[in-house]
Amino acid sequence: MKPAPFEYVRPDSLEETCALLAADDDARIIAGGQTLVPMLAMRLARPTRLVDILRLRELNGIREDGGAIVIGAATRQADAEGHSLVAARLPLLAKVLPWVGHPPTRNRGTVGGSIAHADPSAEIPLVSVTLGAEIVLRSEAGVEAMSADEFFIGPMVTAIPMGACLTEVRLPVWTAKRVGVGFHEISARRSDFAFVSAAAQVALDTAGTCTQCAIGVGGAGDRPVRFDGASAALVGTKLSNKDIEDAVNMDIGQLETMSDLHASADYRRRVAAVLACRAVGDARDSALGLSS
Amino acid sequence: MKLEISGSEVIAAPVEVLWASLNDPAVLTRCIPGCKRMTETGPDAYMVEMQLRVAAVGGSFEGEIALTDKEPPRRCRISVSGSGSLGHGNGEAHFEISAQDDGHSLLSYSGTGEIGGLVAGVGQRILSSVSKHLIGRFFTALRQQFEPAAQAAGAQR
């Protein structure tokens, strides 16, 4: 299991990266390589050239900018996991990062790489969709940003145009005082690709009424999806279990679930509803300061 | 791995125009994802060369396409088989075209396919959704044939 031959380039700047990508349709970006390298080893992917962006300073780091936390594409998952801004401002991301792969893959894998590979079961794309993140791309043509909704098109398929490089993801920070998050996933083994995962973030006012809600489901279909209808329905409620169940059931019918060896489409649909409810319930409880 | 496909698409073209397009190697080359070249090898039979790419995954294929049971401009059967570095596959689909209002046509299809080799062995988890995605890409491209404005949307990968 050795990759087909390729050239390796480690450009010094984003500009050079874009030029390299523009010059060769079969060039591919590599950052942490935790998703790409297995595909190379199995020869499922056979680029002519790998453009290594892992060490580009422009793509590394986490900062606050306006109402968002901006994470450079080449920031390693392990670094994000331990970062104070993530812990303080992006509780949902902080909650899911320990579920991404294993500790050793998080030591190499990057936040941007997980988004760019768009595995339907991956946790970081789910958080991006759930929170309505903005994904920033750069190519020779310039900088372009798109919402996570537009970005994820299909199974491992994204809207990244040829020649572009994902540079950062901007995850909105909720400013409400009482924000809670919940996340659940189920897989055969804890670190496997999730059969289904669900993430939720809610904000409550002092009376415990929901003022903001975001619910996302991953792994069930060909890409992560957000339950906007359910989220809207829950705003203004006290997020009782009944409220949550009714709201989730509104959206669950639209979920297109897939079937594979490990989990049937029926299973995914059923469990997506259960996990979504649990995630919202946990989010409510954590916003209320109850342990979840 | 066995795949079953079926669906229907509304295409902004009259029945005859759509029929002609589906029988035009130039159009098919543009619409079949990754198709590099179609060479006619006999009546309604073509050799195809493809460079398929879905996200980071990609590989070259060689295969054959044949159109049979033609009932112009309504029905035909299309069979595809090929193999390449990622594995091999074959399939057969039945197409039916019916006229809609305002010069549109409804293209209905149903068929089955099989995929084997490397991708079946290591990619079972997403193979069926990838296949659906590729079929979707074919119809997107086909629709774009008749809606030039939509072509500005840009390439996907």
Place this chain on the structure above:
Amino acid sequence: MKVELTVNGESRLTEVEPRKSLLDCLRDNFNLNGAHAGCEHGVCGACTVLVDGQPVRSCLMFAVQADGYAITTIEGLTPAPGELSVIQDAFCETHGMQCGYCTPAMVLTAHALLQRNAAPTREEIVESISGNICRCTGYGQIVEAIALAADRLSRANAPQGGAVR
């Protein structure tokens, strides 16, 4: 391509094809055989080495990507020929292995864990090795080894006159 790697504190220049994994480079070019190929697709963890002190799968990293980091292999953890580190010794004490194939990776992973967490709970130990598949032991004696090593290290590092726990 030429690449200069820092392995076990030593700088080594070598020539590799870009497609050569760090694992193959360590084994073929440097004759460091302690990292093992198990699956070559990043699941089993038998190829684990430390990169800047953190466990990383050397089958998922190309040698050409590895310059500028401090790479530690199992050979670099061994204090001297014939001598064992506290962690290695603890693995021997509890028989935290059978065939030994996943063992260097387990020891390195344990080493990294104990570097950052001197007194891990059982759950933390289990989590830390969850990316390293062992087919022989069922993990029981590996978990015991790591707990024992933590205990011994904490005693060794405790101020004179008493153990810390």
Place this chain on the structure above:
Amino acid sequence: MSAIAKLRYVSTPRRVREDRRFVAGHGRYVADIKAEGTLHVALVASPHAAARIVSIDASAALAMPGVHHVLTGEELAAGTDPLMNGLDTPEVRRYPLAVGQARYAGEWVAAVVADSRALAEDAAERVRISYEVLPYVLDAERALEPDSTPVHPGHGSNVLLDRTFVWGEVDKHFAESPYELSFRVIWGRSSTVPIETFGVLASWDPWRNMLEVWASIQMPKYSDQIARAVRLPANAVRVHQDVDVGGSYGVKRGIKQTVIVAYLSRRLGRPVRLIEDRLENMRAGDAHGPDRIFDVSVAFNAEGIIRSMKMRALDNVGAYAGRSPFQLGKPVGAIVGPYQIQSVQYRAVSVTTNKAAQEAVRGFGQAPTNYAIETAIDKVAEKLGLDRIEMRRRNFIRKEQFPYLIPSGSTYDSGDYHTVVAKVLDHVQWPALEQERDRLRAKGLLAGIGIAACLEPSGGNSSFEPLLNPKNTTTTWMDSCRINVDLLGDITVTIHTTSSGQGHETLAATVVGEVLEIDPDKIRIMRPDSLTSLPSNSPVGSRMAIMLGGAAFHAAHKLKRKLLRIAGHQFGLAGDQLVYAGGGIAARDGKRKLSWMDLVLIAHRHIHMMPPDTEPGLEASHIYQVPTGGILPTPDGRVQMYPCHSFEFHVILVAIDPDLGKPEIRRYVIGHDCGTVINPHIVKGMTLGGIAHGIGAALLEEFVYDEQGQMITQSFMDYLLPSSHEVPKVEIVHHCTPSPFTVLGQKGSGESGYLGAPAAISGAINDAIRPLGISVGKLPIRISALSDAVAAARAKSSVTS
């Protein structure tokens, strides 16, 4: 049993000597062995389940610089002989590379040899093979039908073996029994999947006429088989047995791989190695395990006493046979489990299909059989409303009945099942465990207790060979040990097989040290090559504690007797006037004494002080015959299969979130009795590792083929091995019932845990879902399938209520 009054080293928790090299990364595995000028092999696989190979065009591959050869099946078959068949099925020919026809997807069709593995893979992609796709069969029951496509047309059908044994008055017992029930359970195709794939390096030395082989093997008669296949005298094949094997648990057989590289090395005049990559290993390493359908009927009375059992085991061996059909034979030696079932009808059916070939897997067929037997016990208990443990107690063979002859002709050596069960129940505090289950149920979880009692036949005789193939009249399956004491008095012991983590060096040193009363750490253990070895088999069938332990024990005693003869000669005393202690010998009167070094010097330097007709030097060897072995099966298939029978009793608690379907093992307790334990660390490791492996077989692992015959679990992303998260903390309750048939009372433990864990897990899950009126009877029990069944049952009950 020649008991040693007081054990010094045996049964004490001494360190396992092999571990030192492993923790330092200084194991020496086959991939670590580097020979100058080695060429590397990559394989071209058939993409089709069945296809005629029309043509192979290697020109593009051969045109690449660094590519040395492309070996086809035709060429290899012309230069080698077909691989061994276990059964008498001469038309089921097996070659390392497909000849004329590929019989499963992934089967190796050509081998590409190049300067590096990467280059060989590049070239493999350029080998053009044209196939004519043929019909295929995947399902075992379909393969049984006369009109199914034969995988080997020359054989005429897909049935390799269909033999019905009747031991005792089965029909009468069924007729007389007031109750009977029948069921089917299915054991999915899984395997042991070592983390090290199979690897081999072969180097032909034309100047010495010697084929040197380094391989990660666990294979009896390996060098003989290689020699025969490559048409060399057996003394021209030297297998280096000091290669550390990175796990095997049965499957590292490697004959076809070795024949490929051996042939290539002779043909190309260079060392050639083949280290399977994970994809090659999974789809075509021919290392899958049993793939079985069991149809079981039992006849019993109102007290739950099972009088008779009918079992049909239908095994889907895949495209080729080898030794794998024998996995239907070994369970004959414990076909009634630990129970007093009086008669048995056992129908063993083995069919070929277009799946990868099977190989021996831990337990050699016993774990699936135990799963079927234990399921029967649970089902009878359920039908009669009996407690499952009481049900087992009533049927267990009692302590005083040993040695106990079972209907199929094996005598169980010893056991005390009731006591082990009592100890386990005491340990788990059974009422508290039931309360815990009920508490979980009250919380809304599905919760169940699983129970499995089973035997581990051990000692690794091979009586299944003559049982299932009358042309095979093997009655020995020896193992051996040699001890040499050098001039400086230091001891070197040689053992004559490879080792894959079982701690044979520790075992041999412990036993020799025990007999000679010398610190085992001072004893050197060597594993010489096959040509300088005594006759031995390999560490299969949980045999090494018994067989290597027995050989070491007897060799040490031979050596000791020689020392006593020397001392007796010196002192002019008979043996009974001498006392051996710590290596020295004293006269019983205490007046005269010879130290170890005195004796060594006499033996090495002073033949004039030796008794007449004594060979100089201090060396002793023993080739040990399997205890209770040596007898051919009777015509009706009664046979003493293995000498020893370890016992294990699993009790587990499983909780399942009813919405998610994921079983979680909350508690795992195993009672284990393998007689005298030689090294407690090793036995513990085997037991825990076996349980982990059983968890995999029960819940996670399966080689799945789709309808087109494609194996869709080729990578570790789909073939799921338990990680540290999936294996709970296991509590072991020890008991020791020594075997009367072995030198120290020891029995085997290499398969323990694995033999009962799948049955226990299945039992727990069935206990958990029993209130819903459903059951599961196929392993692995997948989360989704379980959840779907639970959801359907809940939906049904909500409709009816």
